[in-house]
Amino acid sequence: MKAFSLEGKKAVITGGGSGIGLGIAKTFIEAGAQVLLIGRSENKLMEAKKSLGDNCSYKSFDVTDLDKIPSLVLETETNWGHIDILINCAGTHLKKNAIDTTDSEFLGVLNVHLMSVFALTREFAKSMIKRKQGSIILISSMTAVMGMKQVVAYSTAKTAIVGLMRSMVSELAVDNVRINTIAPGWIESPMLHKAIDHDLPRKTKILGRIPSGNFGEPEDIGYAALYLASDAGKYINGVFLPVDGGAAGGF
Structure with a gap:
């Protein structure tokens, strides 16, 4: 099972204070x-740190501050050392x-789900290229x-992420920097419940589409990400992986 170990690895996870992150x-x-x-929320990050223990650190930062992302990455690598894994998981819902x-609403969603993902991936990839090693995981959507x-901006951003991945894979693979994308299905999270708790027809339709008849857990995405980020997935590059309980193929 050593292939699935992340011992000695350092990972940055955006949106890591709650939900899938x-x-x-x-x-x-x-x-x-x-x-x-x-x-963005220091309170959420502090609570996450308490639950995760000594191997967890946090930094409060708004990923839509695109101009500040290069300095964020420089500060992270200066204070924390090289980064082996980047998980782009920050999200918002409209x-x-x-x-x-x-x-402005459309652009606001794209800034969180697409522009920040590109900027963070670009900046962290620079040092990964120099070290000839790195794993980057993007979070798309069903x-x-x-x-x-009612999710036109979100859907547009999450679809564009797939094109972003494919283009960057073609450039970075030669330097042993892998980029893969996970497409979560409907996963128990604050963002999911914000979307469906007051919309019973939508919730019923979603559950009817999932063959297993239930929502996933955040750890279901975590274990998929672990596989892709670890040496067990060292020959997997440019994959779009649904983790959805069969929803994509359900009827």
Whole structure:
């Protein structure tokens, strides 16, 4: 099982204070990694740190401050050493019909889910290229596979991530920097419940689409990320991996 170990590895996880990001952090720490959580809410990060223990650190930062990302990466690598794994998991949600979504709202979602992902990946990849080693994981969504109402900005960003991955894989693979994408299904998280708790028809439709009939857990995404980030996945590059309980193929 050594191939699945992350002993001696350092991972940065954006959006790691709750939900899927926190689930990934838990599984990585179980596998022996040191984890740095990045997020906007210092209170959430502090609570996450308490639950995760000594192998967890955190930094409060808004990933939409694109101009500050290069200095964030430089500070991280100066204070923490080289980064082996980057998980782009920061997210926000906008539930609105397309014709009612303003340009600024659309751009705001893209800044979180796409622009920050590109900027962070670009900056952390620079030192990974020099060391000829690194694993980067992007978090997409089932809305990149199937059309859903009221998530036009989110769906656009999560679909664009796949193109971003494929292009960067073609450039970075020669330097042994791998980039893969996980597409979570409907996973128990604050963002999911914000979207469905007051929309029973939507919740019913979603559950009806999942053959197993239940939502996933954050750790389900964590173990998928662990596989892709570890030596067990060293020959996996440019993969789009749904972790969805069969929803993509359900009827």
